[in-house]
Amino acid sequence: xxxxxxxxxxxxxxxxxxxxxxxxxxxSTLVLLGVILLVGPFLAPLDPDRRFAAYQPPSLIxxxxxxxxxxxxxxxxxxxxxxxQPILSREGAPRExxxxxxxxxxxxxxxxxxxDRRLIAPTAPGGRVHVMGADRxxxxxxxxxxxxxxxxxxxxxxxxxLTTLAGLLVGATSGYLGGATDRxxxxxxxxLLAFPQLPLYLTLGALIPVTLSSGWFVAILIATLSVLxxxxxxxxxxxxxxxxxxxxxxxxxxALGADDWRIIVRHIxxxxxxxxxxxxxxxxxxxxxxxxxxxxxxLAVKPPMISWGLMLQxxxxxxxxxxxxxxxxPVAFVFVAVFAFNAVGDALRDAVDPY
Amino acid sequence: xxxxxxxxxxxxSARDIRVTFQVEGGSIEAVRGVDLDIRAGEMLALVGESGxxxxxxxxxxxxLLGRNARVSQETRxxxxxxxxxxxxxxxxxxxxxxxIAMVFQEPxxxxxxxxxxxxxxxxAIKAHQRVDRAAALARAEDLLGQVRLxxxxxxxxxxxxxxxxxxxQRVMIAMALAxxxxxxxxxxxxxxxxxxxxAEILKLIRALQxxxxxxxxxxxxxxxxxxxxxDRVAVMQHGALVExxxxxxxxxxxxxxxxxxxxxxxxxxxxxPVEPGPPVLEGRxxxxxxxxxxxxVPVVAVHxxxxxxxxxxxxxxVGESGxxxxxxxxxxxxLIESTGTIEFEGAPIxxxxxxGMRPLRPRLQIxxxxxxxxxxxxxxxxALVEEGLIVHRIGVDAADRLARVRAAxxxxxxxxxxxxxxxxxxxxxxxQRxxIARAIALEPDMLVLDEPTxxxxxxxxxxxxxxxxxxxxxxxLSYLFISHDLRVVRALCxxxxxxxxxxxxxxxxxxxxxxxxxxxxxxxLIAAAFEIQ
Numbered sequence: 111x112x113x114x115x116x117x118x119x120x121x122x123x124x125x126x127x128x129x130x131x132x133x134x135x136x137x138s139t140l141v142l143l144g145v146i147l148l149v150g151p152f153l154a155p156l157d158p159d160r161r162f163a164a165y166q167p168p169s170l171i172x173x174x175x176x177x178x179x180x181x182x183x184x185x186x187x188x189x190x191x192x193x194x195q196p197i198l199s200r201e202g203a204p205r206e207x208x209x210x211x212x213x214x215x216x217x218x219x220x221x222x223x224x225x226d227r228r229l230i231a232p233t234a235p236g237g238r239v240h241v242m243g244a245d246r247x248x249x250x251x252x253x254x255x256x257x258x259x260x261x262x263x264x265x266x267x268x269x270x271x272l273t274t275l276a277g278l279l280v281g282a283t284s285g286y287l288g289g290a291t292d293r294x295x296x297x298x299x300x301x302l303l304a305f306p307q308l309p310l311y312l313t314l315g316a317l318i319p320v321t322l323s324s325g326w327f328v329a330i331l332i333a334t335l336s337v338l339x340x341x342x343x344x345x346x347x348x349x350x351x352x353x354x355x356x357x358x359x360x361x362x363x364x365a366l367g368a369d370d371w372r373i374i375v376r377h378i379x380x381x382x383x384x385x386x387x388x389x390x391x392x393x394x395x396x397x398x399x400x401x402x403x404x405x406x407x408x409l410a411v412k413p414p415m416i417s418w419g420l421m422l423q424x425x426x427x428x429x430x431x432x433x434x435x436x437x438x439x440p441v442a443f444v445f446v447a448v449f450a451f452n453a454v455g456d457a458l459r460d461a462v463d464p465y
Numbered sequence: 466x467x468x469x470x471x472x473x474x475x476x477x478s479a480r481d482i483r484v485t486f487q488v489e490g491g492s493i494e495a496v497r498g499v500d501l502d503i504r505a506g507e508m509l510a511l512v513g514e515s516g517x518x519x520x521x522x523x524x525x526x527x528x529l530l531g532r533n534a535r536v537s538q539e540t541r542x543x544x545x546x547x548x549x550x551x552x553x554x555x556x557x558x559x560x561x562x563x564x565i566a567m568v569f570q571e572p573x574x575x576x577x578x579x580x581x582x583x584x585x586x587x588x589a590i591k592a593h594q595r596v597d598r599a600a601a602l603a604r605a606e607d608l609l610g611q612v613r614l615x616x617x618x619x620x621x622x623x624x625x626x627x628x629x630x631x632x633x634q635r636v637m638i639a640m641a642l643a644x645x646x647x648x649x650x651x652x653x654x655x656x657x658x659x660x661x662x663x664a665e666i667l668k669l670i671r672a673l674q675x676x677x678x679x680x681x682x683x684x685x686x687x688x689x690x691x692x693x694x695x696d697r698v699a700v701m702q703h704g705a706l707v708e709x710x711x712x713x714x715x716x717x718x719x720x721x722x723x724x725x726x727x728x729x730x731x732x733x734x735x736x737x738p739v740e741p742g743p744p745v746l747e748g749r750x751x752x753x754x755x756x757x758x759x760x761x762v763p764v765v766a767v768h769x770x771x772x773x774x775x776x777x778x779x780x781x782x783v784g785e786s787g788x789x790x791x792x793x794x795x796x797x798x799x800l801i802e803s804t805g806t807i808e809f810e811g812a813p814i815x816x817x818x819x820x821g822m823r824p825l826r827p828r829l830q831i832x833x834x835x836x837x838x839x840x841x842x843x844x845x846x847x848a849l850v851e852e853g854l855i856v857h858r859i860g861v862d863a864a865d866r867l868a869r870v871r872a873a874x875x876x877x878x879x880x881x882x883x884x885x886x887x888x889x890x891x892x893x894x895x896x897q898r899x900x901i902a903r904a905i906a907l908e909p910d911m912l913v914l915d916e917p918t919x920x921x922x923x924x925x926x927x928x929x930x931x932x933x934x935x936x937x938x939x940x941x942l943s944y945l946f947i948s949h950d951l952r953v954v955r956a957l958c959x960x961x962x963x964x965x966x967x968x969x970x971x972x973x974x975x976x977x978x979x980x981x982x983x984x985x986x987x988x989x990l991i992a993a994a995f996e997i998q
Contacts (some may be wrong), residue, residue: 358839361800362903364819365833366853369827374854380843 114426118428120373122374123384133457139450141143146259149381151219153237154253155208155231165434166244170200178208180232180239195433203327209233243436245424251436254416255443263447265328266397269335274390276340286355286374296348302341310338315409326413331409335397343389350385354378384462395448401443419442475502476680477526477544477565477648483532483537484521495521495534496703503648508674508681509599510695510712512688512727514922518704519684523650526682527567530555547998563593567636568670569655573578575637576625582609583621583638589643608639612669615775626829626958631662638669642677649655651675652684658786660949660993667694686922688731689952689994692716700724729926732956733974736934741960742776743811744828745911745943746797750805752787764793767967769805772945774911779937779944779974780875783951783990789967790947794913795946827857830904831913834947836896840888847884849899852875853907873906878932894925896954901929913945918953930957951994955979963987 127133144151158243169180183198190197232239235271241252259356284295314334318327354360360377368376398418404410413420421440424430430437483495488604496518503509511519523531526542528551541550544564552554561567569575577585587598588604596604603623609617627632634654641649651670655663671694674681683695691698692712699709700723708721719725751770754763774780782790796803799814799822807815809829814822834838838991850870853859860866871881877898888896897917904912905908914933918926930953936942948954954961954975960980963971963986971984982988 189587358835359841360869361795361851362831362833362900363841365798365800365826365831366903366907367823367856368852369819369823369856370857376844377841381841 123304125459127457130460132453135454136450137459139365140454141257143263143447146256147317149219150256151217152225152227153229153239154250155218155228156248156253156255157214157259158254158416160242160249162238162240162248162250164244164246165247165430165437166240166248167198167434168243168436169206169238171239171241176207178230179205182206182238182240188241189432193433195409206237206239206328207233208437209221209237221233242439242442243434245421246430251421251439254270255418255440256420257422258416258440259329259443259447261415262398262401262419262444263390265332265335265401265417266394268332269339269397270390271311271340271395272332272336273321273343273393275387276336276388277343278347278382278386280340281344282374282378284344285348285351286370286378288352288355292348296345299345301336303345305338307338310334311404311407311409315404315407317393319410321427324411324412325409328415330399330406331411336399339397340392343386343393346389347386350382351378388455388459388462391451391458395455398444398447398451399454402440403414411418435452470555474546476499476505477503477542479526479540480540481537481539481541482522482525483540484518484525485535485537486949487533487535492535493497495704496525496559499701499704499706501706503680503682505647505680506674506678507696508671508683508693508694510525510683510685510698511689511701512685512698513701514727515559517688519735520652520984521704522701523567523652523684524683525551526648527561527565527650528552528554529561529567538569542722557834559593560625561587561646562641562646564646565648566644567648567650567652568641568654570656576633580624582623582625582628586621586636586640590641599719600710604627604643605639605700608642609636609689610637611642611958612636614639614643620915621684623927626702629662630658631666634662634666635669638666638673642673642679645677646679646682649683653686654683655687655690656685658944660951661785661989663690663884664759664993670694686924688728722935725966727923730923732927732952734951735955736779736957736959739777739937740953741778742810742941744773745776745810747773747808748793748797748805749807751791751796751807752805753801765967767796767803770964770967770969771795772962772969776910776943776944777937777941778960779933779958780845780960780962781950782945782947782962782964783954784964787966787991788964788979791915792967793964794831794945794947798829798913800831811863823857827859827907828854828910830907830909830911830912832897832900832904832915832917834915834917834919836893836900839900840896845885845887846874846899849888850903850906851904859907859908869906870902873902876932876936877902890992894921894929896922897925898932901932906940908940909942909943911943913947915947916949918944919949951979951990963990 144386167183169182181200181203184199184203185196186199188197208230210230212233214228214231216226217224217449222265241249242255244253245251263450280295284292292400318330355378360373363373363377401417401419402422405417405422406425408423410423411417411422418440424437470989479501482499482501486493486495488819490620490761500521501522506567511522512521520748523528525536525540534934536551542551544560549560583605586608587601590596590601590604605621606617609620612988614620614632614635618866628636631925644828654670655666658666667690670681693829695712699711700716700721702723708715708719708724710728715724717727719728749771752765752769753767754765756763770793772780772793783792789901795801797807799807799817805815806813809825814825847870850873851866854866856903860869870884879895879898879902888899891899900919921929934957937944946954946958958975960973961975961986962969963978965986966972971978971982971987978987979991982991
């Protein structure tokens with residue numbers, strides 16, 4: 111008899127998942143991401159909208175007898191003879207003291223919740239520390255990245271949920287009913303899968319008025335990505351359903367007298383769920399990537415909203431990357447999120463289907 | 466037989482074969498100290514039920530175990546007096562396919578579908594012999610002749626999909642013989658084949674063994690095969706050898722209780738006659754077609770079958786695979802569409818759709834063939850057996866339904882402490898019982914059983930047959946019992962229906978059909994099942 115004993119399916123999956131080191135690393139990263147989503151502004155050392163000097167390189171962060179301090183680069187007063195940019199140097203710069211739970215001006219943490227503390231921040235009023243440098247308006251990239259996670263993940267979760275639900279519903283219906291219904295639904299799916307998406311995004315970028323509010327823009331983005339995104343999953347679900355509907359246990363249920371609804375809910379859906387769950391975890395990183403990529407193309411949320419895509423808009427100027435490579439740091443956020451979801455998705459896929 | 470091999474010096478000697486498998490949460494001892502001796506030119510049958518370690522033992526000799534297997538340091542194997550480096554993959558490769566060759570259970574997956582038969586045999590030859598292609602082809606042709614395949618030259622140019630199952634297994638045997646092996650290991654070589662083909666393949670192996678003086682290690686669970694073909698028998702249980710001896714002596718006087726139990730489990734005798742009641746399930750001119758691959762011609766699976774089951778009796782449907790047995794059973798239970806008349810307890814049901822059939826379902830139940838596919842892997846035992854009760858609102862409350870679930874489990878010979886477990890935790894036999902429990906929980910009048918014992922070990926098969934007979938006697942249950950095994954049908958069924966190519970070719974009382982078959986086809990099936998050398 112199997113070593114699994116009388117465990118439930120969930121326990122079995124968890125045990126197999128736990129054995130995957132990559133999956134567990136991804137899961138811990140996801141937990142961290144969850145914390146960032148909840149209390150991102152509190153973790154951010156600076157107000158994400160506050161402007162300092164433009165294109166500040168990352169600060170050096172050190173520890174001495176009195177605690178943490180940062181050394182920021184400052185202008186030497188000289189200009190680069192070729193580019194006429196001010197030359198910065200950390201030489202002789204003062205130590206910028208960092209403290210825990212530093213009191214700052216009150217800011218909105220989440221919804222109606224306002225607080226006036228930051229986890230780690232410069233103790234001196236007006237002090238600065240740039241873990242990842244500052245962007246072209248002198249805003250702290252690290253702080254912005256932590257706050258931007260909310261909008262990027264909101265888009266990813268919304269699109270992921272909508273496409274998964276639509277794909278599941280349409281795919282299962284199409285596969286279970288079969289016949290003419292199936293043929294028509296599949297032609298729509300073909301159309302969507304064949305649709306050239308890149309020109310559409312570029313057109314959208316040109317069509318959407320600049321004055322449109324950020325809320326509306328996010329809604330349109332979510333709607334567009336969802337409409338285009340469900341087709342692939344629905345095709346997979348249809349295939350799975352076709353197979354499942356012909357399984358002997360479905361036939362056995364018919365022989366017991368079960369109706370369509372019972373067969374879909376009790377026999378087909380539970381056997382699709384593991385696949386859907388895995389697909390969901392693997393869809394999220396794809397959307398995070400897509401959002402950042404669309405931002406790069408100019409189709410990003412409008413300030414004061416911040417998303418990783420918006421932050422990457424700055425990267426489109428080659429000259430800026432050449433002189434200030436640190437402005438690529440928002441990529442790190444995208445990378446970590448994508449890695450975490452992919453790792454969890456892969457480990458989950460291995461864990462859900464042991465037989 | 467060469468004079469160097471005497472009784473005292475066996476061709477292959479194995480001492481203390483021990484294998485452990487590393488599995489999730491520990492390890493399993495699959496073989497615990499087996500000693501084997503195979504003399505040149507003899508056929509040794511290794512018998513035992515699934516999980517007894519007989520295949521693992523054979524794979525040790527071939528060095529074909531998976532990565533999670535560990536062969537003990539104590540295990541020693543000698544071939545012709547020379548020690549065999551069973552742990553050394555590189556050295557075993559020169560032995561495998563050359564001195565020791567193997568024929569597998571599944572001839573369909575053992576041949577590569579994209580190469581011609583000739584090329585595959587040539588490859589097997591050139592792996593061990595330095596010969597050119599022309600010589601290897603000539604040898605391949607010779608081998609195909611040896612395994613009695615008609616027109617070897619044409620056969621060389623065929624692809625595996627152009628061959629029948631029996632022909633493929635002959636090709637596999639030809640490949641095994643390619644390098645003049647001293648020992649041929651045949652692991653359930655006929656399980657995947659039809660009964661009439663099984664006998665031919667076994668006769669072929671026996672003939673080759675005698676002609677070429679090869680030793681054969683035959684792994685099987687079929688005792689009839691053992692009795693007719695093997696010189697000696699070794700019986701395994703739980704990874705250990707419990708008894709071995711000359712075939713005739715062992716069958717005449719089994720010493721170990723397990724051997725006796727195994728022999729007693731063979732289905733024997735005729736079913737007790739019953740008082741025939743009114744017809745329960747009757748089909749007239751039942752015809753089933755499938756749409757063809759091109760739209761033009763539909764494929765006819767069953768051409769106008771007439772069949773009737775009376776209350777309290779068991780009717781067996783026998784025939785080779787592809788003869789339409791399962792299709793007919795599915796049509797009679799209205800799980801697939803058909804034309805013709807089907808009556809259940811006197812009322813026509815052939816026009817009814819799924820909704821119309823629903824009130825009749827509790828009384829007309831079916832147990833499907835594959836116990837692994839017919840249980841939803843995400844449902845617990847309780848949910849599985851309870852489903853029909855919920856669908857038909859049988860039982861006053863949850864407690865009553867639970868009592869009925871327990872009763873059905875007991876009736877199917879299962880314990881009642883498994884309610885919260887899931888299908889993957891059970892063996893094939895236990896799953897088949899779960900399927901039976903699910904059907905009898907509804908207390909049907911008529912039960913259709915599609916090969917309910919074909920995947921099972923003999924002792925489990927005997928238990929299930931006993932369960933079915935009890936239910937028949939206690940509840941007046943009628944059965945339509947599909948099987949390719951005539952011995953099982955003889956033991957359970959009062960009447961027999963013989964099918965071939967979608968047609969009923971013969972029907973009648975079991976004893977009459979078995980003793981005086983009117984068709985050659987029936988006679989062949991009978992000969993294959995009960996053959997006496």
